[in-house]
Amino acid sequence: EPGFDVAKVRADFPILREVINGQPLVYLDNAATTQKPEAVIEAIANYYRHDNANVHRGVHTLSDRATRHFEDAREKVAGFLNSPSSRQIIWTRGTTEAINLVAYSWGMNNLKAGDRVLVSWLEHHSDIVPWQLVAERVGAEVVPIPVTADAEIDLDAFEALLDERVKLVAVNHVSNAMGTINPVAEICARAKAMGALTLVDGAQAVGHWDVDVQSLGCDFYCFSGHKLFAPTGIGALWGREELLESMPPFLGGGEMIETVSFAGTTFNTLPFKFEAGTPNIAGAVGLAAAIDYLSNIDRVAAAAHEDALLTATLEAALEIPGLRRIGAPKHSAGIFSFILDGCHPSDVGMLLDEQGIAVRTGHHCTQPLMAHFELPGTVRASFSMYNNRDDVDRLIAGLKKAQSLFGPR
Numbered sequence: 237e238p239g240f241d242v243a244k245v246r247a248d249f250p251i252l253r254e255v256i257n258g259q260p261l262v263y264l265d266n267a268a269t270t271q272k273p274e275a276v277i278e279a280i281a282n283y284y285r286h287d288n289a290n291v292h293r294g295v296h297t298l299s300d301r302a303t304r305h306f307e308d309a310r311e312k313v314a315g316f317l318n319s320p321s322s323r324q325i326i327w328t329r330g331t332t333e334a335i336n337l338v339a340y341s342w343g344m345n346n347l348k349a350g351d352r353v354l355v356s357w358l359e360h361h362s363d364i365v366p367w368q369l370v371a372e373r374v375g376a377e378v379v380p381i382p383v384t385a386d387a388e389i390d391l392d393a394f395e396a397l398l399d400e401r402v403k404l405v406a407v408n409h410v411s412n413a414m415g416t417i418n419p420v421a422e423i424c425a426r427a428k429a430m431g432a433l434t435l436v437d438g439a440q441a442v443g444h445w446d447v448d449v450q451s452l453g454c455d456f457y458c459f460s461g462h463k464l465f466a467p468t469g470i471g472a473l474w475g476r477e478e479l480l481e482s483m484p485p486f487l488g489g490g491e492m493i494e495t496v497s498f499a500g501t502t503f504n505t506l507p508f509k510f511e512a513g514t515p516n517i518a519g520a521v522g523l524a525a526a527i528d529y530l531s532n533i534d535r536v537a538a539a540a541h542e543d544a545l546l547t548a549t550l551e552a553a554l555e556i557p558g559l560r561r562i563g564a565p566k567h568s569a570g571i572f573s574f575i576l577d578g579c580h581p582s583d584v585g586m587l588l589d590e591q592g593i594a595v596r597t598g599h600h601c602t603q604p605l606m607a608h609f610e611l612p613g614t615v616r617a618s619f620s621m622y623n624n625r626d627d628v629d630r631l632i633a634g635l636k637k638a639q640s641l642f643g644p645r
């Protein structure tokens with residue numbers, strides 16, 4: 237793709253030089269987690285080499301440095317999401333914790349018997365189970381939004397479900413199981429028109445493009461750093477400021493308080509109200525380094541490169557007898573989910589691994605979706621910007637081998 241030099245990007249990711257089972261690694265499990273560029277690895281190491289201290293409380297120089305890095309990282313995430321302010325960026329361990337924060341803090345205090353939370357049939361367990369846990373306690377109901385045979389959210393069915401009982405709609409921006417890019421701006425607008433809040437699970441979106449929470453029109457947005465070329469254990473919740481202001485703390489402890497006494501405790505201001513305990517400072521530093529790294533990459537060209545890889549993969553793979561793509565969303569973000577007749581997904585995965593090719597197999601934490609398609613699971617190849625044509629060729633060759641060993645003649 238013009239504007240995008242895949243060889244140059246690959247050189248930034250040291251793990252891509254690993255040899256697995258005698259073959260150069262082909263890493264196609266990017267939806268599970270992305271690899272980290274040297275710049276991120278170095279930023280974390282340098283933080284521990286030169287700046288490590290606890291944040292927000294020390295009078296000493298290192299504590300100042302650590303705090304500055306940590307708060308600069310928050311600013312960086314605010315910029316990445318186009319948030320009006322960094323007070324609206326709450327550090328979490330990732331998407332899962334961010335959704336739980338909203339479910340417990342907002343949901344437990346605002347949902348009541350008879351209320352409904354709509355989640356799509358495409359959701360990851362982390363955007364289903366927290367709502368179920370809270371709904372069960374308050375007597376609310378979690379209702380799935382149907383999907384089409386192509387694994388797209390059925391917007392007519394969504395419209396039909398939208399009534400005054402619906403208090404929140406939670407959908408993913410991109411489906412981790414099928415790659416579907418959901419029309420979240422439209423979903424948020426429709427939900428808002430009915431007076432419902434919206435939460436967008438952006439775990440699978442941030443790895444492909446920069447997000448603008450203001451133009452999406454959502455109330456909450458969540459993502460995990462590790463799907464954005466940053467370390468595990470760090471992520472963020474973005475929320476509309478007046479909502480976050482109105483919500484009680486989620487976890488209690490140090491950092492999130494203003495004053496503590498046995499007569500009663502008062503809480504810190506945003507964003508600290510939601511950040512109990514010593515945070516993942518090095519993780520935030522790594523996430524900021526990942527955002528910096530990406531600012532030097534033409535992400536539109538990178539996404540076009542990923543699309544081209546997916547298209548090439550689909551063309552070649554669909555020639556393989558007995559191979560069936562699951563879900564065929566019109567707009568897909570670098571994910572190819574499929575089954576091979578006569579062959580268990582985990583056997584395909586193991587055979588590919590023997591050839592140095594990493595894919596994911598199983599239910600992808602989307603058991604309701606798998607049940608909907610009457611499948612125990614799929615094989616999933618997921619692309620990132622550092623994948624190349626050679627990766628596609630190796631995957632196709634690997635699948636042909638699997639087909640010849642297990643597939644129909």
Ligand code: PMP
Nearest residue numbers: 330331332360362408412439460
């Ligand atoms: N939602 C989606 C769409 C995901 O792909 C994932 C990660 N597979 C999650 C949520 C959960 O993210 P994490 O495990 O990083 O909290």
